Amino acid sequence: QVQLVQSGSELKKPGASVKVSCKASGYTFTTYGINWVRQAPGEGLEWMGWINTNTGNPAYAQGFTGRFVFSLDTSVSTAYMQISSLKAEDTAIYYCASGGVSATTIGVYWGQGTVVTVSS
């Protein structure tokens, strides 16, 4: 069955970097792009952008440029989301999502979420 398994929770200090992984299984990795979604504590969902798993080309939503980088390692069917120069307001749950019958949805398959906490 299709699964997206994300890396574990992270506690980082302001100014540090974090890299979250999203390992796909149960389907051909290059079939679907990988989307990233942020959910701050008690808040709604924000689409951060996506990465094309065929070309490796990322696209970032407004507000997620500069410090955010999406990448791939297709040899291990894994996508990565890195945040540099972390700020307290980056504290959130980060989800990867993929797949489904329509490319106009973020995905039917979701990772379990990775909690990133930024605190001194």
Added chain:
Amino acid sequence: DIQMTQSPSTLSASVGDRVTITCRASQSISTWLAWYQQKPGKAPNLLIYKASSLESGVPSRFSGSGSGTEFTLTISSLQPDDFATYYCQQYSSNLYTFGQGTKLEIK
């Protein structure tokens, strides 16, 4: 950017009720709209895509309608498992945007 506005923000209802959640787009998005359900501590779950197509495995009490700028998600007869937060999501010009969410609470 296209803005999505959901109403109401919170909805109190009882098991067996019929409920409707509305999502309005700031400009026309044809039928490029999806609905998700999210329960506390869990990832979102896709319910509806292309405004009215039911995702595989989703109970038929969920339905979606609309086109252009106004869309609705209807739950025909609320079940205890349906109390959750619901989000609409639009797709336009290779960009996605979520609504702010509607929390469905037990009355």
